[in-house]
Amino acid sequence: MGYRFDDLTAACQDDWRRYVEHDFVRQLGAGSLAQGAFRHYLQQDYLFLIHFARAYALAAYKSRTLADLRQAHEGLKAIVDVELGLHVGYCRDWGIDEADLARLPEAKATLAYTRYVLDTGNRGDLLDLHVALAPCLIGYGEIANWLNAQAFTVRGEANPYDAWIAMYEGDDFQGAMRAELEWLDARLADVTPARFQELSGVFRDATRLEIDFWQMGLERTD
Numbered sequence: 166m167g168y169r170f171d172d173l174t175a176a177c178q179d180d181w182r183r184y185v186e187h188d189f190v191r192q193l194g195a196g197s198l199a200q201g202a203f204r205h206y207l208q209q210d211y212l213f214l215i216h217f218a219r220a221y222a223l224a225a226y227k228s229r230t231l232a233d234l235r236q237a238h239e240g241l242k243a244i245v246d247v248e249l250g251l252h253v254g255y256c257r258d259w260g261i262d263e264a265d266l267a268r269l270p271e272a273k274a275t276l277a278y279t280r281y282v283l284d285t286g287n288r289g290d291l292l293d294l295h296v297a298l299a300p301c302l303i304g305y306g307e308i309a310n311w312l313n314a315q316a317f318t319v320r321g322e323a324n325p326y327d328a329w330i331a332m333y334e335g336d337d338f339q340g341a342m343r344a345e346l347e348w349l350d351a352r353l354a355d356v357t358p359a360r361f362q363e364l365s366g367v368f369r370d371a372t373r374l375e376i377d378f379w380q381m382g383l384e385r386t387d
């Protein structure tokens with residue numbers, strides 16, 4: 166008993182490292198990622214985020230207390246007000262407007278991950294849903310911090326993806342990530358070992374789907 170968020174990553178350490186330190190992430194940090202790969206990823210991520218915003222809305226619906234409602238609202242705000250602005254901005258620079266984005270077909274990796282999270286949240290309780298969402302919000306915050314600690318990472322105008330790193334290391338996103346960590350630490354503190362095993366399975370599956378999402382970007386697969 167007395168679990169915390171770090172126990173979830175520890176329970177799937179290899180998958181977690183494969184996600185955070187994926188080749189897509191390394192190339193993005195180094196600025197060497199092919200523009201077509203980033204573009205494919207970012208367009209799919211736009212579709213992804215719309216479904217993830219729905220998942221936070223589901224978390225709001227499942228909330229019994231004002232504190233839980235506020236936490237779901239934080240996640241929803243991070244997506245709608247912080248992240249999607251970056252996606253729409255980058256795509257506008259490439260001549261793709263929001264109507265074009267909304268018409269894109271979803272890649273299988275996008276379908277699999279988003280629908281997995283929504284299904285897990287529908288079937289389970291609020292904690293299942295937040296655990297399924299955690300690799301996303303907490304993972305990307307960790308990825309930005311990890312990139313900043315790597316010697317190969319290039320910052321500033323020399324890296325075409327600098328704005329991406331800047332958004333995920335920024336106060337808005339990092340604040341949302343810390344709030345989610347605290348919420349999860351508080352909820353995990355009193356789960357039983359059997360329940361923790363169940364939640365670890367959800368967390369690991371979502372992490373594996375994150376790896377597939379990077380791979381989809383790198384290989385530009387539909």
Ligand SMILES: Cc1ncc(CO)c(N)n1
Binds near residue numbers: 213248302305375
């Ligand atoms: C696939 C994916 N995972 C996590 C995040 C962070 O919100 C994102 N934007 N996209």
